[in-house]
Amino acid sequence: MTAENGSGAAADSMRWNGWGDPARARDLPLPVRSLLPLLLGRLRRPAPSIGLDEVLVAPSALTADDVAALGSAVGREYVDTSHEARIRHAGGRSTSDLLRRREREQLVPDAVLRPGTHDEVQACLAAATDRGIAVIPFGGGTSVVGALDPERGRHRAVVSLDLRRLTGLIGFDAVSGEAVLAAGTTGPEAEALLSAHGFELGHYPQSFRYATIGGFAAARSSGQNSAGYGRFDTMVTGLRVATPTGDIDLGRAPGSAAGPDLVRVFLGSEGIFGVITAVRVRVHPIPQDRVLESWSFPDFAAGAEGLRRVAQSGGGPTVIRLSDEAETAVSLAQLGKVGKALRQGASVVTVYEGEGIAERRAATAALLAAAGGTSAGQGAAEDWLHGRFDGPYLRDSLLDAGVFCETLETATTWADLQNLRSAVETALRAGFAAAGARSSVMCHVSHIYPTGASLYFTVLSGIRVDPLATWAGVKAGVNDAILAAGGTISHHHAVGRDHAPWLAHEIGETGIRILTAIKRELDPHGIMNPGAIIPADAVPAKAG
């Protein structure tokens, strides 16, 4: 069942200024193209993309001594100061990142290091600490929160530490259902390695085809099958980390009371304490069966009530997601089913894999029906499954057509879900309106828990004169609204630099002090990903 997951294309084969494999890029479906002016008004096509060789970057700030020292750590051939490598490691894949890739002058790291072992990672950190060079860990390059920006903080140079050579299955235990994967292993590579043993990880975020195991851990990722297999942080049973002041190996037992769970200190740490080099994960036998079913609800609220009942009952589907009325209509329009879209309310996709499918489906169906849902066959669920990793390609086509398209997400309790959804939508619309732009907002729920759920928003707007500044203003208003409504600043995209200014509101000054204290201890010179999660000046740079 993993063949459909796509090729194990490496990050380097991703378009340097867009998403994914150029061969998979696609034009906007005609119905969407017709719909856009109705939703957003007249569109203005942006300046065309430029070639990679046309980009202007500052010369590398690394000295010959720096290169020699880093070369001693990692091998001279793996210290890459080429124009292309530096540009390919200039950031992640948020819409703002893609807009920056269209600019003539770009900020890039001074070099790309490609260690091949844990010890080489450790040697890189030692050399960088010694020479006062900032280090940005880089996996699949799919961050959408600015976690990969080449920020040097108070340091004189910054390097991107590309972990893609740390690849492979380091350990496998079929009895316990555990695998140890090198941090740079991508989603498809991991599934291919595990499928040789008859097992799978089952972690399928939209970034699956490019993102790495270490990145999933560092960013607390959550995948489409989270209802069945849990968020990535619940899959992790152990970690190996290289920090500037020593290694750490964590995770001896599936349950422990041996003090606070330090695995959780590194899950979500986004490279500010060190580099995750290997991850031990829970795996399960590849499910033999899969059943799909779509549902239709009169509106989002009724659908959310159905999902709540399923989450609180337990033992339900492997995948469950609820699209609001707008997303349901756009999904149908994309498929050319505009007529159907007009009479459709909110749609739900369910997928069942593994043991006891018939019983789980029957129990789930009873709960969804009781909440006002109507079974709608397999069609829509199949459409979703077929295109589930392709959303980011559509964004590139929209940008080319003059449409700004971005996503953001949050989570809260079931009791507060409607209020949070309304607060975010209002902030999105108000933000674009203040910039004189029309916008269209869609929302879905794709991760459910007994006590609450995630909310994932997609917003479209016509591109104005300065879309980066416009979006920065809109996003700030949304972040304020999320925190005021009691939501989390991120359910699975993480903090990076984009959300960092809002984190103190969520975890308090005491929370920021805890993170800063850990960072000072493990990374006393502050070389690790400065500016991500906590301010770059939280830890003073090395003198001299």
Place this chain on the structure above:
Amino acid sequence: MTAENGSGAAADSMRWNGWGDPARARDLPLPVRSLLPLLLGRLRRPAPSIGLDEVLVAPSALTADDVAALGSAVGREYVDTSHEARIRHAGGRSTSDLLRRREREQLVPDAVLRPGTHDEVQACLAAATDRGIAVIPFGGGTSVVGALDPERGRHRAVVSLDLRRLTGLIGFDAVSGEAVLAAGTTGPEAEALLSAHGFELGHYPQSFRYATIGGFAAARSSGQNSAGYGRFDTMVTGLRVATPTGDIDLGRAPGSAAGPDLVRVFLGSEGIFGVITAVRVRVHPIPQDRVLESWSFPDFAAGAEGLRRVAQSGGGPTVIRLSDEAETAVSLAQLGKVGKALRQGASVVTVYEGEGIAERRAATAALLAAAGGTSAGQGAAEDWLHGRFDGPYLRDSLLDAGVFCETLETATTWADLQNLRSAVETALRAGFAAAGARSSVMCHVSHIYPTGASLYFTVLSGIRVDPLATWAGVKAGVNDAILAAGGTISHHHAVGRDHAPWLAHEIGETGIRILTAIKRELDPHGIMNPGAIIPADAVPAKAG
């Protein structure tokens, strides 16, 4: 279904030198009394217990100024320097604690503070910081790892901070299935408060009748229903903590990627960073049905294989526990079923509560039968359920009969389970043999996970001249063996002072540095529970 859980007896009504309610104390069953000399050789009755008023303690080290300052924080009537209060807060309920309670001279805290609000807790910490007084947070007093020892570290005095006045249901959300409980609420009090809403927490460790919600969180407790409702740390969705340098409120959403999960920094922190004053927990409607079933396996290994299949299949029983051959025989002997004991292998108890019982039972039964199990009716499961909180009473009777009885526990992966069990048993037997004593070891598995399980050991031995020293030596050997075999130093009893010297082996020096850095930040003068988890001198005491 909560009436059976016993009275909401407060910690103060617990026997000062034994377990629980004096009215529930019971003599050793005759068959056990007959069996003991066969197992352990000739027994020597220890010196009889002494009266509380016969205990000699040092005068309180608090000055009149100290008492006045602490009285300003908490109210003068809640600064208790009485002989009885100090002795009642001298430690927890390990066997070593109980042996110490039989001695003439005892170490006790200099006073007991009883704050009634979060702000009073915060004021206590401020006054104690200001005056250089160590603080030992105290909930139900049921620690079995020395977490409540009145250790002053480098400070001139030490107070016990009794949290039992912080009681009650602070918030309740039936839609999301969440409740906020004050940290000093005991297990039975919490269930009584929730049952008024038709909900339960479902956390039933053996300490249930006395232990508190805050204690469950601080020690990462795990209860008998963990297969159904999870360990306590998975139930926690939020915390409020008072630290010597500020408050922190954590937990906004059921899933988040807003940096590392700081709730997990305080779960398992055992009071070394601050005091948990309120806990937000996931709760569920009181299950309407319950089904019990016992199983018999040829041996422990076959039973463990059955439990593994159940854990990896998911959606199984609410309670599942496997007793090895020795524990199975002793359980039967206790009930006067000695004849049956001789032909019994290893027994399994299963309990099903909540939704889909018939399907879950059928699926579990098929897995257990395939692993070699035979259904053995309800009887043994009912016996277990009936007596499940009474084990500690038996220990008091054993001590009076001259039998040393103690428990310890660990966890590992399924693949390493047999090896770890064997290593611990060997270390226990060898340790007592080196002290010239016969011993009897029993083991059970009571917490299962997809990737592994807990192991819980009970050891009996005849009491020798210095049982405290004998046990210290035996336990050290066991701890070494656990770590050498890859197990965790504790699955749910926590670290306290007893396990602290072994923690560095488990989490590495880098792990100890992380904990120390957090402690220095939140508790810069090291007043909080000095010596628990990390060495007391990790944080320097306040000068002057």
